[in-house]
Amino acid sequence: MSVQPGWYVDPADTETRRYWDGEGWLGAPIPVDATPPDGPPPAEPPPAPVTPAAPATDQPVSTAPGWPPHSGPASQPGHGPVGAGGGPQAGPPGWTPQGVPPGWGPQAGPPGWTPQGGPPGWTPQGVPPGWTPQGVPPGWLGRPPEPRPHGLRLAGYGRRLVARLIDFGLVFALNVLVNGWFVWRWLDELMPYWREAFRRGLEGNTSTEGMPPISEQTGLLQVVIVVIATALWLAYEVPAMAANGQTIGKRLMRIKAVPIAADQPLGFGRALTRWTTLGLPTLLWYCAGLGLLLQLVDSLSPLFDHPLRRALHDKRAQTVVVEVPDTAASPAPDDHPQPSGDTP
Numbered sequence: 001m002s003v004q005p006g007w008y009v010d011p012a013d014t015e016t017r018r019y020w021d022g023e024g025w026l027g028a029p030i031p032v033d034a035t036p037p038d039g040p041p042p043a044e045p046p047p048a049p050v051t052p053a054a055p056a057t058d059q060p061v062s063t064a065p066g067w068p069p070h071s072g073p074a075s076q077p078g079h080g081p082v083g084a085g086g087g088p089q090a091g092p093p094g095w096t097p098q099g100v101p102p103g104w105g106p107q108a109g110p111p112g113w114t115p116q117g118g119p120p121g122w123t124p125q126g127v128p129p130g131w132t133p134q135g136v137p138p139g140w141l142g143r144p145p146e147p148r149p150h151g152l153r154l155a156g157y158g159r160r161l162v163a164r165l166i167d168f169g170l171v172f173a174l175n176v177l178v179n180g181w182f183v184w185r186w187l188d189e190l191m192p193y194w195r196e197a198f199r200r201g202l203e204g205n206t207s208t209e210g211m212p213p214i215s216e217q218t219g220l221l222q223v224v225i226v227v228i229a230t231a232l233w234l235a236y237e238v239p240a241m242a243a244n245g246q247t248i249g250k251r252l253m254r255i256k257a258v259p260i261a262a263d264q265p266l267g268f269g270r271a272l273t274r275w276t277t278l279g280l281p282t283l284l285w286y287c288a289g290l291g292l293l294l295q296l297v298d299s300l301s302p303l304f305d306h307p308l309r310r311a312l313h314d315k316r317a318q319t320v321v322v323e324v325p326d327t328a329a330s331p332a333p334d335d336h337p338q339p340s341g342d343t344p
Contacts, residue, residue, distance in 0.1 A: 166249030
């Protein structure tokens with residue numbers, strides 16, 4: 001960001017002030033408690049040429065605006081600092097010092113100035129109260145911490161997959177009990193056709209003449225089977241998710257779905273919205289497997305969503321899947337505590 005011209009505390013010597021013209025420092029410093037003039041300082045006479053015998057460590061490093069200096073004597077062991085304050089003097093906004101010793105932190109610059117590109121692990125010193133690097137939580141230095149919605153850890157994909165497989169197995173068992181007779185009738189209608197097709201295939205006969213007809217009842221049975229399967233899945237999942245965000249599979253894997261906005265039950269409307277994205281395509285299973293393809297894409301989508309690992313049905317319902325804490329075990333210390341409430 002552009003810093004307005006004016007008198008500011010010298011970042012190289014906090015006991016003095018210097019004039020910043022918007023691109024660089026001008027004039028000689030004045031004591032920090034002295035009243036600065038209304039405008040810029042008078043022009044200084046050109047500096048005397050430096051003789052070769054003069055030690056390089058006694059001269060400050062001057063740079064053109066925006067040009068990062070290369071490593072100089074200040075970055076080498078045994079040499080004195082480049083300027084007062086023990087570090088290179090601050091340049092224009094965005095200027096990045098290079099070749100500095102490990103652990104060096106820039107001093108405070110003009111208001112709004114943000115140090116950039118420091119060595120790994122360095123901590124800015126002398127910055128205004130409350131200042132934090134851009135794009136990271138307060139007090140954080142290093143890799144961004146994993147979000148913890150409502151203070152809970154995000155559920156891993158492995159747990160979610162196992163929970164979903166458990167739920168599918170239970171829904172399949174319900175279909176065997178409720179849908180079994182319709183499936184048997186559907187297979188009974190198709191078997192004469194497929195037996196004849198298989199026999200002709202073994203004989204190398206590609207003719208379709210005289211094949212047993214497939215009755216209209218076969219298509220009707222297929223629709224009934226798909227509708228019943230969808231209804232059983234809806235009855236199994238939506239009420240349980242609306243109550244506490246857990247199906248039997250999620251409860252066994254100690255995970256649950258919660259709204260992002262608040263730590264409360266999903267409610268029937270949100271649970272139904274969440275289920276329709278994944279469960280409603282079951283009605284399209286008979287359309288050349290289109291429903292299965294849509295469900296596969298939804299099931300794999302958490303692998304490509306960062307940082308909240310939400311599936312498409314989570315995004316539509318504004319939910320996130322988290323781990324259920326073990327109340328019997330003491331909570332592990334959190335190096336980067338997140339405030340309870342909304343997801344950062």
